[in-house]
Amino acid sequence: MRTKILILVLILLVIVACTHNVNVPLRPDYQQNIYPDNKLSKLEKKIKFSKGEFSDNRPDISRLASFKQQVHTYNLHEERPLDEAFFEGLYQLMTSSGHEWSDTEPGDVQINLSFLNCQAERNAGLVSVGANSSVQIKLDFIDTASDDLIYSQVYSGTDERSQAMIGLMGMVLKSIDASMIDCINSVGDDENLVRALQKL
Numbered sequence: 001m002r003t004k005i006l007i008l009v010l011i012l013l014v015i016v017a018c019t020h021n022v023n024v025p026l027r028p029d030y031q032q033n034i035y036p037d038n039k040l041s042k043l044e045k046k047i048k049f050s051k052g053e054f055s056d057n058r059p060d061i062s063r064l065a066s067f068k069q070q071v072h073t074y075n076l077h078e079e080r081p082l083d084e085a086f087f088e089g090l091y092q093l094m095t096s097s098g099h100e101w102s103d104t105e106p107g108d109v110q111i112n113l114s115f116l117n118c119q120a121e122r123n124a125g126l127v128s129v130g131a132n133s134s135v136q137i138k139l140d141f142i143d144t145a146s147d148d149l150i151y152s153q154v155y156s157g158t159d160e161r162s163q164a165m166i167g168l169m170g171m172v173l174k175s176i177d178a179s180m181i182d183c184i185n186s187v188g189d190d191e192n193l194v195r196a197l198q199k200l
Contacts, residue, residue: 018071018072025080026176027177034089034181036096039189040094040187043098043099046099046100047107048107049102049107049111050144053112054087054113055114057138063075065119065120067119069122086113090113097188109141110144111141111142113139117135120176122171129163130161131161136157138155143200156183158179161175
């Protein structure tokens with residue numbers, strides 16, 4: 001009986017030792033990577049956008065993402081509030097496109113943001129290591145004058161990278177940042193959004 005208990009304790013210790021918690025800064029360099037020459041910049045009317053409501057609609061909000069590599073399990077946790085990280089990107093997108101942004105005052109259009117999903121993974125090969133990630137959000141654009149929904153869409157961002165050396169966890173963190181940037185850039189190139197905003 002004691003032998004069985006000892007074996008069980010050892011197994012549990014191995015499982016715990018193979019689980020790693022990783023903090024994700026969520027600091028995408030939007031200023032350098034959000035391109036201003038997008039569809040939104042072609043709008044003749046300059047619009048004032050404002051920060052709206054945020055909701056986290058993931059099935060599991062206890063962690064940002066999780067992945068396994070061999071016997072190791074990596075649980076990723078955000079250091080920075082998700083709403084802050086994504087709304088910063090929307091601020092950079094709108095202002096670089098020639099529009100206005102407000103975090104506190106009502107604008108012409110309020111943007112409500114729902115966080116839907118984040119996935120990340122690191123794969124080790126014989127000669128290279130790769131990392132990939134994806135994020136998904138939903139944006140609702142509200143006419144603040146009438147409180148009517150102007151437009152709603154789900155936006156995704158992805159990233160995939162590799163390097164010919166030992167890949168540290170930093171690869172995954174940079175991949176997540178790149179996916180967030182890709183997601184925000186896709187908002188700026190949404191032709192249907194531009195058509196909806198032209199009707200204001």
